[in-house]
Amino acid sequence: MCEKEESANKTPAAISNGACCSRVSNDDDHVTFQYEWPVKVCKRRVSQNEELVLNVSPAFSTALDGVQFTWALKISDDCAASDYYYEDNASNISVSLYYKDGPTPDVHVVEAKIQITDVDGENKLPTLRFLEDEWTRGSGWSAKVADQRHTELSNFVHEHVGKTIRVIIDIKMESSIFSPMLYLPNVDGANKKLEDACVRYLEDVRLNHKRIPQLESILNDPEMDMFEVHDLILSHGCDEIQQRTKYKWERKHIQNVFTHIYFMQCVLPGIEYFEDFIEVIDASRSHCIAPLTREIERYICRTIIKSTKDLTFIKKMLLVAEHNELPVLKMMCSGIIADSIVDESAKDHAQMNAISREMRQIAQQIALTESESATEEVDNDILVNNIMAELKSLTRSMRRVSISK
Numbered sequence: 106m107c108e109k110e111e112s113a114n115k116t117p118a119a120i121s122n123g124a125c126c127s128r129v130s131n132d133d134d135h136v137t138f139q140y141e142w143p144v145k146v147c148k149r150r151v152s153q154n155e156e157l158v159l160n161v162s163p164a165f166s167t168a169l170d171g172v173q174f175t176w177a178l179k180i181s182d183d184c185a186a187s188d189y190y191y192e193d194n195a196s197n198i199s200v201s202l203y204y205k206d207g208p209t210p211d212v213h214v215v216e217a218k219i220q221i222t223d224v225d226g227e228n229k230l231p232t233l234r235f236l237e238d239e240w241t242r243g244s245g246w247s248a249k250v251a252d253q254r255h256t257e258l259s260n261f262v263h264e265h266v267g268k269t270i271r272v273i274i275d276i277k278m279e280s281s282i283f284s285p286m287l288y289l290p291n292v293d294g295a296n297k298k299l300e301d302a303c304v305r306y307l308e309d310v311r312l313n314h315k316r317i318p319q320l321e322s323i324l325n326d327p328e329m330d331m332f333e334v335h336d337l338i339l340s341h342g343c344d345e346i347q348q349r350t351k352y353k354w355e356r357k358h359i360q361n362v363f364t365h366i367y368f369m370q371c372v373l374p375g376i377e378y379f380e381d382f383i384e385v386i387d388a389s390r391s392h393c394i395a396p397l398t399r400e401i402e403r404y405i406c407r408t409i410i411k412s413t414k415d416l417t418f419i420k421k422m423l424l425v426a427e428h429n430e431l432p433v434l435k436m437m438c439s440g441i442i443a444d445s446i447v448d449e450s451a452k453d454h455a456q457m458n459a460i461s462r463e464m465r466q467i468a469q470q471i472a473l474t475e476s477e478s479a480t481e482e483v484d485n486d487i488l489v490n491n492i493m494a495e496l497k498s499l500t501r502s503m504r505r506v507s508i509s510k
Contacts, residue, residue, distance in 0.1 A: 172285055204242050217277070307366070427488055
């Protein structure tokens with residue numbers, strides 16, 4: 106048994122030296138990532154008389170354009186043990202790929218294949234492939250090994266216990282899944298008739314507030330809460346538009362399209378400054394208007410994609426996303442910032458310290474909370490500390506990822 110074993114439950118912080126991931130090729134429809142894992146094969150004691158091969162790789166991310174899918178490899182004995190003792194000659198080695206985290210519960214992989222060699226790359230085993238193409242978050246699949254190759258693989262790994270081998274995996278994925286907008290409400294290409302129905306409804310409400318029960322009384326209240334108005338119109342509007350269009354579209358789709366049109370026509374014109382955005386996000390969350398919150402998140406993500414490469418703005422948006430639990434915006438901003446750190450890996454430590462200082466300065470400049478100054482400072486520290494811990498972990502998992510086209 107190796108004296109220093111890798112724990113199967115270690116976080117990405119416990120990274121093996123030399124592990125790296127790089128994007129090796131892409132076309133219009135697909136992108137292929139390659140991850141190389143140099144691993145010292147170790148056995149673990151599972152009982153008084155049993156030792157099994159079990160090695161788990163550091164987490165690594167297939168990342169592009171601010172979208173990340175995080176994976177891990179495992180090499181282990183798939184043994185046929187008796188009730189009382191372990192028979193080494195009855196064991197087979199399996200090599201598994203696990204989907205640890207990402208923006209969707211399930212992810213499609215076009216192709217995944219593994220090459221295992223000795224440390225010099227001279228002694229190569231036949232390429233292992235995965236028959237499955239769908240991975241579920243938190244689970245994995247073992248590579249398919251032909252019966253006649255099982256012995257060869259098992260012998261190779263067992264002969265290298267205490268030695269280093271290289272495990273190289275290529276993961277081919279569809280380029281389309283690396284669009285952040287895919288994970289937000291889809292309003293692109295909405296049916297013209299549905300859009301017209303949404304616009305007509307808003308015009309009708311402008312002309313006659315009494316179309317919506319209780320709206321008139323809320324508008325006449327001296328202490329009117331505008332977000333109570335937003336909530337009422339959005340809820341009533343979805344039901345009304347569904348009736349007007351004779352239930353041709355699912356309510357969820359109507360909700361996405363109507364919320365988008367409502368935001369652009371009725372909410373966005375009132376937003377002039379950054380503080381206005383924070384106020385709108387806070388209010389939509391406190392009133393539990395989830396569709397509006399998601400629409401604001403979608404708008405900010407699209408703004409970043411279309412018009413800005415300003416890392417200061419992106420860091421500001423990351424603070425907003427962390428504070429307001431906006432998962433897609435957070436993923437996107439974290440990915441862009443981590444990419445910038447990876448590009449200057451030689452200055453990694455200095456980069457992290459500089460980003461931490463800048464994030465604290467930004468947090469002090471923007472009013473994310475309405476609490477007293479001392480409490481606010483503590484909250485900001487916690488917020489920035491959480492962000493920096495996740496950025497460090499993400500940067501490690503993206504190490505040496507090429508983003509060149």
